[in-house]
Amino acid sequence: MTDMIAKEGVEAETVEAVKSLSGKYKYGFSTDIESEYAPLGLDEDIVKLISKKNDEPEWMLDWRLQAFERWKLMKEPEWAMVDYPKINFQDIYYYSRPKSMSEDKPKSLDDVDPKLLETYAKLGIPLKEQALLAGVEAPKSDRKVAVDAVFDSVSVGTTFQKELKNAGVIFMSISEALKEHPELVKKYIGSVVPQSDNFYATLNSAVFSDGSFVYIPEGVKCPMELSTYFRINAENTGQFERTLIIAEKGSSVSYLEGCTAPKRDVAQLHAAVVELVILEDAEIKYSTVQNWYPGDENGKGGIYNFVTKRADCRGDRAKVMWTQVETGSAVTWKYPSCILRGNASQGEFYSIAIANNMQQADTGTKMIHLGKNTKSRIVSKGISAGKAQNTYRGLVSMHPKAANARNYTQCDSLLIGDKCGAHTVPYIEVKNNTARVEHEATTSKVDDDQLFYCRQRGMDEEEAVALVVNGFCKEVLQALPMEFAMEAQALVAISLEGSVG
Amino acid sequence: MLNIKNLQVGLEEENKQILKGVDLNIGEGEVHAIMGPNGSGKSTTSYVLAGKDGYEITGGTVELNGHNLLDMDPEERAAAGLFLAFQYPVEIPGVGNMTFLRTAVNAQRKARGEKELTAGEFLKTVREKAKSLKIDSDMLKRPVNVGFSGGEKKRNEILQMAMLEPKMCVLDETDSGLDVDAMKLVAEGVNALRDGKRSFLVITHYQRLLDHIKPDVVHIMANGRIIKSGGPELALEVEKNGYADILAEVA
Numbered sequence: 001m002t003d004m005i006a007k008e009g010v011e012a013e014t015v016e017a018v019k020s021l022s023g024k025y026k027y028g029f030s031t032d033i034e035s036e037y038a039p040l041g042l043d044e045d046i047v048k049l050i051s052k053k054n055d056e057p058e059w060m061l062d063w064r065l066q067a068f069e070r071w072k073l074m075k076e077p078e079w080a081m082v083d084y085p086k087i088n089f090q091d092i093y094y095y096s097r098p099k100s101m102s103e104d105k106p107k108s109l110d111d112v113d114p115k116l117l118e119t120y121a122k123l124g125i126p127l128k129e130q131a132l133l134a135g136v137e138a139p140k141s142d143r144k145v146a147v148d149a150v151f152d153s154v155s156v157g158t159t160f161q162k163e164l165k166n167a168g169v170i171f172m173s174i175s176e177a178l179k180e181h182p183e184l185v186k187k188y189i190g191s192v193v194p195q196s197d198n199f200y201a202t203l204n205s206a207v208f209s210d211g212s213f214v215y216i217p218e219g220v221k222c223p224m225e226l227s228t229y230f231r232i233n234a235e236n237t238g239q240f241e242r243t244l245i246i247a248e249k250g251s252s253v254s255y256l257e258g259c260t261a262p263k264r265d266v267a268q269l270h271a272a273v274v275e276l277v278i279l280e281d282a283e284i285k286y287s288t289v290q291n292w293y294p295g296d297e298n299g300k301g302g303i304y305n306f307v308t309k310r311a312d313c314r315g316d317r318a319k320v321m322w323t324q325v326e327t328g329s330a331v332t333w334k335y336p337s338c339i340l341r342g343n344a345s346q347g348e349f350y351s352i353a354i355a356n357n358m359q360q361a362d363t364g365t366k367m368i369h370l371g372k373n374t375k376s377r378i379v380s381k382g383i384s385a386g387k388a389q390n391t392y393r394g395l396v397s398m399h400p401k402a403a404n405a406r407n408y409t410q411c412d413s414l415l416i417g418d419k420c421g422a423h424t425v426p427y428i429e430v431k432n433n434t435a436r437v438e439h440e441a442t443t444s445k446v447d448d449d450q451l452f453y454c455r456q457r458g459m460d461e462e463e464a465v466a467l468v469v470n471g472f473c474k475e476v477l478q479a480l481p482m483e484f485a486m487e488a489q490a491l492v493a494i495s496l497e498g499s500v501g
Numbered sequence: 502m503l504n505i506k507n508l509q510v511g512l513e514e515e516n517k518q519i520l521k522g523v524d525l526n527i528g529e530g531e532v533h534a535i536m537g538p539n540g541s542g543k544s545t546t547s548y549v550l551a552g553k554d555g556y557e558i559t560g561g562t563v564e565l566n567g568h569n570l571l572d573m574d575p576e577e578r579a580a581a582g583l584f585l586a587f588q589y590p591v592e593i594p595g596v597g598n599m600t601f602l603r604t605a606v607n608a609q610r611k612a613r614g615e616k617e618l619t620a621g622e623f624l625k626t627v628r629e630k631a632k633s634l635k636i637d638s639d640m641l642k643r644p645v646n647v648g649f650s651g652g653e654k655k656r657n658e659i660l661q662m663a664m665l666e667p668k669m670c671v672l673d674e675t676d677s678g679l680d681v682d683a684m685k686l687v688a689e690g691v692n693a694l695r696d697g698k699r700s701f702l703v704i705t706h707y708q709r710l711l712d713h714i715k716p717d718v719v720h721i722m723a724n725g726r727i728i729k730s731g732g733p734e735l736a737l738e739v740e741k742n743g744y745a746d747i748l749a750e751v752a
Contacts, residue, residue: 448554453591455575456551456584457601457661458609467604471595471644 025293025328026494028263031119031233035152036102038095040236044068047206050095050153054175054209057182067195067205074199080362081391081423082331084267084304092269094207096234097154109157116156120149123260125229127159144224145256146171150241152234153209160224167223169253170215174242177213184215188246192275192312192339200271200333201308204240208273211241216251216282225481227256230270232292232303238269245275247282249315254285256484259328261293265301267330272307280315280342285323287480289488292328294495297386299358302330309336313345316371321348323479325488326363327495335393337366340374340405347376350479352488354495355388355420364394364425369402369435378409381473384420385496391423398435405435413443414472416465416496444472466493502700503527503550503669508561510542510549519545521725522561525702527669532701534711536736537722538744543704544588546722547673551585552578565669580612582668586658586675593645598657601645602627602664609665630663634690652683659690670694671702676710688713708740721747 038049047068051061076087100106100113109117109127120127127149146160148171155173164171170181177185195205212228232239247253261268270292276284286309295302305328311320322336332355338347349365367376376396384390396407413422424441446468454464470477470489477485503525510520520542527533535543549556550563552575563570565581573581593601607617618626631641634656646654655675662670672691676684691701691714703714711719711733719735720727723744728751729735739747 447591449591450593452551452553452575453587453593454601454605456579456587457605457665458576458579458612459604460574460576460608463604463608467596467601468593471593474595 025263027123027260027291028293029122030262031115033113033115033233034099035096035234036099037093037234037237040093041090042092042094042207046094050207050209053095053097054178056175056178059186060178063190063195064206067202070196071199071202071206074202076199077333080333080393081389081425082333082360082362084331084360087269087304091236093234093237094240095209096152096237098151101151101154101156106157109159112157116151119151119231119233120156120229123229123231125149125258127157146224146226148173148212148226148228150210150212150228150230152232152237152239155210155212163223168217168220169222170213171226172213174208174211174213174244181213181215184246185213185244188244188275188277189242190275192277192310193273193308198308200306201273204242204271204273204308208240208242211243211272213243214245214253214255216247216253218248219250220248221251222253225254225256227258230257230259232261232268232270235264236266236268238271240270241272243272243274245284245286246277247279247284249279250281252283254481255287256481257286257288258291259289260291261303263293263296263301267295267302267304269304270306270329274307274309274336276311276320278311278313278315278318278320278345281317282315283319284311285321286311286336287484288324288326289484289491290324290326290328290332291491294328294357294359295330297357299330302359303328305329305332305334307334309334310339311337311347312339313342313347316342316344318342318345320346321350321479322365323350323476324352324363325476325480325491326351326353326361327491329361330359332359332361332363334363335365337368338376339368339370340376340402341370343371344373344375345371346374348479349376349378349380350476351380352383352473352476352492353380353390353392354383354492355385355390356495357386357388359386359388361389362391362393364392366395367397367407369396369398369405369407372401372403372405374402374405376407378407378411379475379479380411381476382411382413382422383416383469383472383496384413384422385416387419389421389423391425393425395427396429396437398430398432398437400431402432403434405432407437409437409439411439411441412472413441414469415443415445462493462497465496469493469496502529502531502566503702504562504564506562508546508549508563509559510545511557511559513555513557518559519556519725520549523722523725523727525720525727527700527702529700530695530697531718532695532703532714532716533718533720534703534705534716534736535720535722535727536705536739541722542725543722544673547585547671547702547704550578550583550671551575576608576612579665579667580609584662584665584667584670586655586662586670586672588673588675588677590646590654590658592647594647596645597641598643598645599627599641602661605661606664627664631660633693634660634663635686636660651678652680652686655679655683655687656690659687663690663694667699669700669702671704673704674706675703676705676707684710685713708736711736723748
């Protein structure tokens with residue numbers, strides 16, 4: 001019975017948390033703070049300026065400039081099932097930082113502008129070194145989470161650095177890492193997502209301003225969860241962050257990522273790159289709760305979320321698990337992928353993508369099986385409501401040397417109402433006849449009889465929808481770290497507010 | 502307790518009258534049964550009481566303890582004490598039976614301005630009640646009604662009823678699809694809830710359920726009306742002679 005209590009407990013707590021939350025997008029406030037901007041638009045000088053602001057080594061600037069040259073020749077991808085006005089890349093600020101974070105920036109979190117700290121407190125992100133976690137009120141626990149807080153173009157601070165250092169773990173902003181561990185950054189940056197990978201990744205390579213850097217040495221189990229919290233605050237500003245995580249042989253880490261932005265009438269661009277390098281017997285668990293401002297009911301404003309995330313399982317038996325809960329953004333274009341290079345390496349992708357009102361999501365994964373006995377698993381749950389369009393797009397590729405490789409894919413779509421759409425676009429390539437690929441897909445509707453049943457038992461309509469949808473997403477929610485799962489369940493309910501009746 | 506006056510109901514989507522003036526008064530602590538041939542309007546009556554969409558009320562009133570039921574949303578009716586045991590309980594994949602129950606119990610308590618049950622209080626009560634219905638912990642863990650047998654589904658309905666402690670229970674053909682043992686178990690569950698205050702409306706095709714749940718009043722419904730009411734002997738008469746005699750009698 002005890003295991004049941006624990007399991008049921010999470011859900012019941014969540015239902016309460018869901019009930020306690022009201023109002024639509026609760027992170028839509030903005031922080032009134034003085035910021036400095038790079039001049040509007042993008043040219044070589046802006047790239048140089050960003051590099052200079054971060055006081056980077058020369059090779060980094062050269063790399064950026066090379067990316068910029070490539071980017072100028074590239075075209076925006078048009079194959080995704082998303083439709084948005086053409087972006088004017090000269091009408092965006094590529095760098096914005098709070099004035100208080102400039103040249104003589106605070107030495108420690110204690111010296112950071114209270115307004116910034118207040119913002120994170122309001123978002124529920126603990127920047128004090130205590131056992132607490134992001135999101136809705138989490139149950140008291142002894143688990144610690146180290147946070148790197150990125151505000152517009154810069155990292156405001158990173159907690160628990162000392163404790164992590166004692167364990168040999170490096171967790172800092174990538175701008176700091178470029179100063180303190182340039183050899184590591186140089187060795188791995190662009191090695192998973194090459195600079196020329198795609199339009200947005202190349203743009204990011206030229207203009208990324210900050211992001212997180214994690215290095216877990218051989219044999220080390222990271223003693224706490226690591227997390228980065230991204231906040232876009234400034235208007236007309238793009239956020240281009242870059243995350244690089246390296247797990248050496250036999251090491252492991254669980255990393256969480258959260259994102260929010262104020263309500264603004266004008267759409268904003270977020271183009272991030274995440275690279276994971278996983279060596280022999282190492283394991284990375286990467287969880288995302290993406291809650292960027294989705295725009296209003298009529299599709300005004302919101303974040304364009306164009307992100308390239310990729311994990312390279314370089315060693316044998318390396319393992320990666322992507323879990324994402326995508327509830328925000330006006331447009332999402334994102335395919336966290338796994339390159340299963342090492343023999344018997346494993347990739348997993350668990351996704352919940354919710355699109356309500358005028359939101360559009362085109363998301364999925366790529367599982368590239370190169371090594372023998374590699375295994376991958378994809379569980380995707382897409383929920384569409386309002387007039388939203390939700391597409392799962394995935395590739396499973398079994399290369400000639402991937403003997404006995406296995407993939408299992410499950411793609412479920414849930415429709416709420418009759419004005420939304422769900423699409424599934426799976427690509428499968430098999431070049432080794434011992435490989436096995438399984439694909440299951442379902443599409444269903446939230447059924448009136450289910451809602452009536454719940455309401456007859458006393459739940460109101462939104463509570464009933466939240467319950468049914470959380471049930472639909474259960475397998476993915478279970479893959480999240482517990483505290484995050486609660487936040488995610490609450491988010492599922494909030495994102496669907498107003499989707500019925 | 503429940504007062505139905507001249508209730509007239511049609512389908513929203515097609516021009517079809519189903520209830521043509523139903524009158525029914527159920528007092529506190531009473532058990533009434535409605536029997537009748539297929540298509541007579543028995544299930545419609547239960548759905549209309551619970552507030553299901555798709556019906557158009559064209560006349561009449563329904564009051565529960567003096568409150569106009571027809572003005573309320575389904576969840577408000579539930580909080581006011583109306584419970585419907587469904588003929589076909591729906592499945593809700595991924596939602597644990599316990600979670601569902603606790604959400605429902607606390608939603609009603611909240612709506613009534615009562616304190617919500619803590620996890621501990623809830624668990625204790627649910628285990629006690631489940632035990633008497635022979636519902637094991639596995640069934641409490643499984644998703645709501647998913648993969649449940651006919652008997653399990655109906656027992657689960659009675660468990661929900663026991664947990665929600667409604668004032669007015671409507672049982673829509675709770676005996677359908679049950680074997681004799683399962684029916685006995687369900688009937689015992691219902692009888693355990695009879696406390697002299699709680700009222701019941703038992704809708705059934707067959708007399709056999711009424712052997713176990715003894716009604717105070719039996720009504721015969723046909724063609725959208727209650728055509729005859731009487732004591733438990735009326736059910737026995739139907740069992741023996743079918744509906745033909747009664748229908749002929751009132752025609």
